[in-house]
Amino acid sequence: MEYVVITFLCLGILLYFLLGGADFGAGIIELFTSTKNRSRTRKTMYQAIGPVWEANHMWLIIAIVILFVGFPHIYTTMSVYLHIPLLIMLIGIIARGTAFVFRHYDAIKDDMQWLYNRIFRYSSFVTPLFLGIIAGSVISGHIDTNAKDFQSAYIYSWLNWFSISVGLFTVALCGFLAAIYLIGETEDAHDKRRFIKKAEYMNIAAVVFGAMVFIAAQLDKIPLVDWVFKNPVGLTAIILASLSLILLWYFLIKGKTQILRVLAGFQVTMILVAISYAHFPNFIRLKNGDAISLFETIGPQKTIYSLGLALLLGSILILPFLGYLFYKFKKKEE
Amino acid sequence: MDDFLAARSQMALSLGFHIIFSCIGMVMPFFMAVSHYKWLKTNDEVYKNLTKAWSKGVAIFFATGAVSGTMLSFELGLLWPKFMEHAGPIFGMPFSLEGTAFFIEAIALGFFLYGWDKLNKWFHWFTGMVVGVSGLASGILVVAANAWMNSPAGFDFVNGQYLNVDPIQAMFNKAWFSQALHMCLAAFTATGFAVAGVHALMILRNQNKEFHLQAFKIAAVFACIGALLQPLSGDISAKDVAKRQPAKLAAMEALYQTEKPAPLLIGGIVNEKERTVKGAIKIPGALSFLAHGDFKAEVKGLDQIPKDQQPPVAITHYAFQMMVGIGTLLALISLVYFIHLLRKKSLLEKRWLLKLFVLAIPLGYVALEAGWVVTEVGRQPWIIYGIMRTKDAVTPMPGIAYSFYIFSAIYLSLSIIVAFLLYRQIKMVPVLYNNSTSETSNH
Numbered sequence: 001m002e003y004v005v006i007t008f009l010c011l012g013i014l015l016y017f018l019l020g021g022a023d024f025g026a027g028i029i030e031l032f033t034s035t036k037n038r039s040r041t042r043k044t045m046y047q048a049i050g051p052v053w054e055a056n057h058m059w060l061i062i063a064i065v066i067l068f069v070g071f072p073h074i075y076t077t078m079s080v081y082l083h084i085p086l087l088i089m090l091i092g093i094i095a096r097g098t099a100f101v102f103r104h105y106d107a108i109k110d111d112m113q114w115l116y117n118r119i120f121r122y123s124s125f126v127t128p129l130f131l132g133i134i135a136g137s138v139i140s141g142h143i144d145t146n147a148k149d150f151q152s153a154y155i156y157s158w159l160n161w162f163s164i165s166v167g168l169f170t171v172a173l174c175g176f177l178a179a180i181y182l183i184g185e186t187e188d189a190h191d192k193r194r195f196i197k198k199a200e201y202m203n204i205a206a207v208v209f210g211a212m213v214f215i216a217a218q219l220d221k222i223p224l225v226d227w228v229f230k231n232p233v234g235l236t237a238i239i240l241a242s243l244s245l246i247l248l249w250y251f252l253i254k255g256k257t258q259i260l261r262v263l264a265g266f267q268v269t270m271i272l273v274a275i276s277y278a279h280f281p282n283f284i285r286l287k288n289g290d291a292i293s294l295f296e297t298i299g300p301q302k303t304i305y306s307l308g309l310a311l312l313l314g315s316i317l318i319l320p321f322l323g324y325l326f327y328k329f330k331k332k333e334e
Numbered sequence: 335m336d337d338f339l340a341a342r343s344q345m346a347l348s349l350g351f352h353i354i355f356s357c358i359g360m361v362m363p364f365f366m367a368v369s370h371y372k373w374l375k376t377n378d379e380v381y382k383n384l385t386k387a388w389s390k391g392v393a394i395f396f397a398t399g400a401v402s403g404t405m406l407s408f409e410l411g412l413l414w415p416k417f418m419e420h421a422g423p424i425f426g427m428p429f430s431l432e433g434t435a436f437f438i439e440a441i442a443l444g445f446f447l448y449g450w451d452k453l454n455k456w457f458h459w460f461t462g463m464v465v466g467v468s469g470l471a472s473g474i475l476v477v478a479a480n481a482w483m484n485s486p487a488g489f490d491f492v493n494g495q496y497l498n499v500d501p502i503q504a505m506f507n508k509a510w511f512s513q514a515l516h517m518c519l520a521a522f523t524a525t526g527f528a529v530a531g532v533h534a535l536m537i538l539r540n541q542n543k544e545f546h547l548q549a550f551k552i553a554a555v556f557a558c559i560g561a562l563l564q565p566l567s568g569d570i571s572a573k574d575v576a577k578r579q580p581a582k583l584a585a586m587e588a589l590y591q592t593e594k595p596a597p598l599l600i601g602g603i604v605n606e607k608e609r610t611v612k613g614a615i616k617i618p619g620a621l622s623f624l625a626h627g628d629f630k631a632e633v634k635g636l637d638q639i640p641k642d643q644q645p646p647v648a649i650t651h652y653a654f655q656m657m658v659g660i661g662t663l664l665a666l667i668s669l670v671y672f673i674h675l676l677r678k679k680s681l682l683e684k685r686w687l688l689k690l691f692v693l694a695i696p697l698g699y700v701a702l703e704a705g706w707v708v709t710e711v712g713r714q715p716w717i718i719y720g721i722m723r724t725k726d727a728v729t730p731m732p733g734i735a736y737s738f739y740i741f742s743a744i745y746l747s748l749s750i751i752v753a754f755l756l757y758r759q760i761k762m763v764p765v766l767y768n769n770s771t772s773e774t775s776n777h
Contacts, residue, residue, distance in 0.1 A: 052444055054396070054397070054400060054440035054441075054443060054444060055437065055440045055441050055444055057400070057404070057440075058433075058436065058437040058440050060404065061403075061404060061407060061433050061436065061437075062433050062437070064407050064408065065407065065426070065429050065430050065432075065433045066430070068407075068410070068411060068418055068422040068426060068429075069422055069423060069426025069427070069429060069430055070423070070426075072418055072419045072420070072422035072423055073419060075411050075418060075419075075422065076411055076415035076416070076418055076419045078411070079408070079411030079412050079415050079418070079729070080415050080729055080730060080731060083412055083729065083731050086408055086412060087412065087737055087740075090404070090405050090408055090409075091740070091744065093401055093404055093405070094401045094402070094404075094405060094744060094748070095744075097397055097398075097400065097401040097404075098397055098398055098401060098748060098751070100397070101393060101394060101397035101398075102394070102751060102755060105390050105393055105394050105755060105759070106755055106758060107390075107755075107758040107759045107761070107762035107766065108758050108761075108762065150732065150733075153731075154731055299422070299423035299426075299499075300423050300499040302499055302500050302501060302502075303423040303424070303426065303427075303499055303501050306427055306430075306501050306502060307426065307427070307430050307501075310427070310430040310431050310434065311430065313434070314430075314431070314433070314434030314437070317434065317438060318434060318437050318438060318441070321438060321441050321442075322437075322441050325441050325444050325445060328445070328449075328452070328453070329444075329448060
């Protein structure tokens with residue numbers, strides 16, 4: 001049963017990245033769209049994510065509940081030492097989620113829209129940035145459980161070049177995913193070209209920030225290169241990710257939007273696998289060289305058993321219903 | 335402000351905020367479903383418009399409730415890491431089920447909001463019902479987790495260790511049923527009165543009378559049934575608390591001395607230093623009856639509770655008085671309303687009755703918040719009753735006061751914006767839903 005629980009944890013994080021991340025990306029795209037095209041982008045985006053909006057963000061809840069029920073030590077270590085970035089991320093989630101709904105459901109469309117839009121765009125950028133910072137910090141080895149002063153316990157745990165690079169890389173990936181997804185949401189040739197352009201920029205940004213992650217890791221003595229290039233699974237994953245990128249641009253020219261989405265999702269999945277597989281089941285790396293492992297800190301047996309059962313039963317109810325939702329509101333393409 | 339107080343204040347603020355939004359999000363779908371059902375059965379456009387209008391409210395409240403709930407699932411760890419480290423695996427069962435229920439609710443809401451003219455009409459109606467049922471299930475599950483903090487179960491506490499964990503037993507702890515029942519009725523009552531009151535106000539202002547009258551009728555029935563059942567559920571809760579948490583009951587009634595028989599106090603000013611209550615109306619033996627079903631029974635006072643295990647008395651007492659007082663008032667209004675319905679007179683003539691409902695708009699929520707103050711403050715100084723103290727659970731990180739200020743500002747602005755949005759939705763009713771042009775571009 002512990003494998004079931006861990007699988008769901010990974011699945012939750014992955015799906016939040018692919019679906020929630022694309023939602024963030026849509027806001028990022030809007031942020032980097034020139035004023036004259038913004039309302040068109042907004043409209044396309046709303047059609048794309050409106051119906052599945054709330055559902056996409058449930059994956060975060062699933063992941064966090066699994067963490068605090070099944071792996072309380074990991075949950076509380078993160079809560080204590082990454083308090084500040086978690087807080088900023090939460091403010092981003094609150095601001096973004098409400099602004100998105102408010103701007104659509106304000107019965108009078110006036111100057112208030114300006115405010116909602118601003119909040120939505122900036123929080124779309126800040127939230128994945130801090131999600132990335134948190135993810136980077138967890139594996140950076142900067143979390144110091146023996147720290148004596150405030151800065152080293154609560155600030156330097158996340159404020160370092162590696163974490164920030166991962167944060168920026170996350171933002172670029174989200175933007176990339178969203179741009180790829182959005183290409184298929186519009187019929188208009190001009191808009192299609194705009195989104196393709198955005199996907200190109202985001203791709204370049206991802207490559208630049210990705211390089212930054214490796215440089216920062218090298219400077220920080222984080223064995224990222226070993227994880228990715230010296231581990232067979234990591235290496236395979238990164239090769240597959242690169243291949244899918246080439247294929248992706250090929251199909252982009254061909255205009256096969258459905259395949260594009262699958263490839264983009266696959267590519268991001270492979271990147272996540274490449275980064276995390278080598279140090280699995282270690283979840284948090286600490287400054288003193290120790291690591292907090294999933295298996296060593298797993299909750300009591302009965303808890304894991306009932307949690308796994310709840311997740312399995314839940315997915316029987318959720319997945320078909322969710323699948324039908326996507327099918328019903330997304331089938332119009334091609 | 336010291337960190338412990340700041341953490342408690344932030345938690346209270348977040349919960350207090352979330353409770354209102356989640357209650358509305360869990361009750362409104364039922365109103366919507368009734369109105370939707372009437373539209374499908376009668377083809378009367380008013381009901382269709384009403385369903386659409388309400389669904390916009392639900393979307394706003396659901397989104398706000400969802401983000402404040404996400405916030406809470408992190409905040410438990412951010413503020414109370416030592417509590418979560420031990421409690422997570424024990425009381426986590428309802429949370430994992432709640433995750434499922436909440437997920438289903440979000441999917442169903444997607445179908446419902448965007449499904450007009452796209453889905454089979456009864457499937458569409460069904461998805462609206464699913465929103466309500468799964469929302470209600472979420473509410474019950476979360477309350478069951480809270481009940482565990484009042485009535486810990488499902489583990490053995492040996493030398494500071496939490497052994498033999500059984501999450502199912504923890505979920506079905508002794509308090510879950512009475513608390514969940516009380517909460518659900520409170521949610522229906524408070525939301526019902528708030529919604530009915532707003533529509534009553536619009537009727538009094540002579541705007542879109544037919545629309546608002548139908549809305550009023552649906553909400554008022556839910557509200558009044560809830561308000562009339564609530565005293566019964568309160569009685570179950572009181573007897574349960576008397577048995578499990580005598581300190582809480584004593585604080586609720588500011589009962590400093592053990593008495594036999596014990597009187598029920600109405601009102602009164604508590605002096606916590608001198609441990610006295612001044613100016614209260616005393617009903618002899620009534621507390622004995624409420625707590626134990628016997629006018630002569632002994633009721634444990636605070637004198638039998640060690641000093642360092644006593645909850646704050648004044649806050650708990652005042653909050654309890656407020657809850658019961660408002661509850662009684664709402665039950666009376668409900669009674670008047672039902673008598674009125676039996677006489678089959680038109681509501682539109684009885685402006686005073688509508689005015690009563692307008693008066694009651696905020697009252698249900700005030701009582702609901704007061705009730706949470708009773709159960710949370712009344713549990714202090716414990717976070718897990720009898721096992722772990724709240725102050726031992728707080729995060730080691732200093733400077734929580736700043737985060738409290740930030741979140742106060744955020745929740746305050748959110749409340750203002752939501753109120754503003756609702757005001758605008760209601761203001762636009764004549765434009766959006768006037769009889770002839772029912773179809774609106776804005777779905």
